[in-house]
Amino acid sequence: MKKIFSLLFGFLLIFLSLSSCKDEELFYEGDSYVHFLKEEGEAFVFADQDYRDVEVEFGTVQTVSGNPDIKIVYDPVNSTAVEGVDFQILNGGSGVVADGQAIGKFTIRILKAPATQAGKVANFKIKSSVFGNNLDYQSYSLRMSLTCSDAVFIGNGKFKNNVAYWTGDTTAVYDVVKSTPVDGNEQLRVDGFWDNGDDLVVYYNPNTFVVTIPDQFTGYTYNSGGINAPVWARPATDGTVSSYNPCTRRLTLRIYYYLKGTSYFLANDTEEFTGQ
Numbered sequence: 001m002k003k004i005f006s007l008l009f010g011f012l013l014i015f016l017s018l019s020s021c022k023d024e025e026l027f028y029e030g031d032s033y034v035h036f037l038k039e040e041g042e043a044f045v046f047a048d049q050d051y052r053d054v055e056v057e058f059g060t061v062q063t064v065s066g067n068p069d070i071k072i073v074y075d076p077v078n079s080t081a082v083e084g085v086d087f088q089i090l091n092g093g094s095g096v097v098a099d100g101q102a103i104g105k106f107t108i109r110i111l112k113a114p115a116t117q118a119g120k121v122a123n124f125k126i127k128s129s130v131f132g133n134n135l136d137y138q139s140y141s142l143r144m145s146l147t148c149s150d151a152v153f154i155g156n157g158k159f160k161n162n163v164a165y166w167t168g169d170t171t172a173v174y175d176v177v178k179s180t181p182v183d184g185n186e187q188l189r190v191d192g193f194w195d196n197g198d199d200l201v202v203y204y205n206p207n208t209f210v211v212t213i214p215d216q217f218t219g220y221t222y223n224s225g226g227i228n229a230p231v232w233a234r235p236a237t238d239g240t241v242s243s244y245n246p247c248t249r250r251l252t253l254r255i256y257y258y259l260k261g262t263s264y265f266l267a268n269d270t271e272e273f274t275g276q
Contacts, residue, residue, distance in 0.1 A: 032062040034070050034128045036137040037103070042119075042207070044147040045110040047247055052112075055105040056140060058095055058126055063102045070095040070128045072106040072140075081120035081144055086111060110144045117247060119145035148246035150178055150186075150206070155249055155275050159190070163272035166193075166218070166257070173276060176251070185212075188244075188251070190273065195219030200233075200271075202253065204244055211242035213255060222259055222266075229259035236268045249275025 036058050043054040056072065071093040074083045081087055090107040097104035108122075124140045127133065159176045161167065175191040185203040188211075193200035196219030204211045215234045222231050235242065236254035244251045251273040258265035 032060050032064065032131045033135045034126050034131045034133060035059055035061075035135040036124075036126055036140040039137060039139065040141040040143070042143045042145070043108075043110060044145050044207075045112045045115050047112065047146060047148040047152055049112055052110050053090065054108050054110060054142075056108060056124070056142065058104050058106065060097060060102045060104065060131060061135070063100050064097050065099050068097065068128065068130045070097070070104065070126070070131065072108075073125045073127055075123040075125050075139065077123065079121060079123045081122035081142075083122070086114050086120055087122055087144060108142060112146065115144065115146035117146050117245070119143050146247065147206075150246070153244070153246035153249055153275070154178055158276040159249075159251065159273035160276055161271065162274050163252075163270045165255070165267065165269035165271060174273065176273060176275075200253075202242065202251075206246070209243050209245065211244055211251070211253065213242060213253060217260075218257070227259065227262065227264065229262050229264070231257055231266065232260045233257055238268045240268070 036056070041056065043052070045052040058070065060068070060070070072089060072095065073093060074089065083089065088109040088111070090109055093106070095104040095106050120143070122142050122144065124142065126138060126140070154176065157175050157177060158173050161172045161174060162170050164170045164172065174193060177189050177191065179187040179189050181187060182203070186206060188202050188204060190200035192198070194217070196217075198217070198219055201216060202211050202213050213233065213235045215232060218231045218233055220231045222229055233255045235256060237256045240254040242253045253271040254268065255271060256265065256268050
């Protein structure tokens with residue numbers, strides 16, 4: 001009985017010891033080092049802006065006080081963006097870290113005039129006369145591109161269906177409206193496009209310019225050769241993707257038209273709408 005009690009007591013001590021260690025906070029007491037928080041990022045300047053200021057974050061491992069010397073430095077090697085032409089480094093390249101914090105920010109100003117939709121890349125390094133640089137994330141690549149706001153893309157809301165598989169009418173002009181986001185997805189509606197008067201609905205990503213097409217009824221029922229089935233639309237199945245260009249105001253949709261409930265389909269084809 002005593003042996004059992006001793007064993008139980010021993011296990012209790014081990015459990016209490018582990019619990020105590022688990023509750024203790026861990027502290028880093030070594031030197032501070034500077035580093036970027038990630039290796040790359042992407043930012044846009046809008047066509048209706050002269051410039052856009054973006055922040056690049058860095059860390060110091062330990063919290064700091066005062067105003068330590070930490071700078072971001074342009075690295076022209078493998079850069080396609082040029083400092084002073086495509087962008088500016090603000091504050092003389094100095095980072096800003098609030099007292100008692102271990103995260104700071106540099107500010108880069110992307111200039112609109114030379115920006116392109118294809119994008120350019122600027123590479124940077126981080127340096128400090130106070131802290132060492134022997135951690136990872138010592139370099140950072142920022143892709144900077146020109147884009148246009150939703151307001152520019154929508155414009156007057158009139159879009160010509162210049163590539164028109166479904167209706168065959170390349171002169172038709174439709175109202176395209178931005179709708180309330182659904183589940184975090186931005187939504188566009190081509191007013192009254194389908195045969196039953198319903199809107200053609202698509203979702204778009206303003207960062208990647210990719211468009212997705214939810215499964216939807218075209219309003220038309222195919223009735224021929226003994227087949228009677230509604231025609232539905234969904235994303236193309238041939239590997240092509242839908243997209244939009246907010247600056248040229250062009251919406252290109254790759255759609256798979258199929259007979260719901262059967263193994264038959266009509267086509268993988270294109271609907272293109274261009275702002276007027």
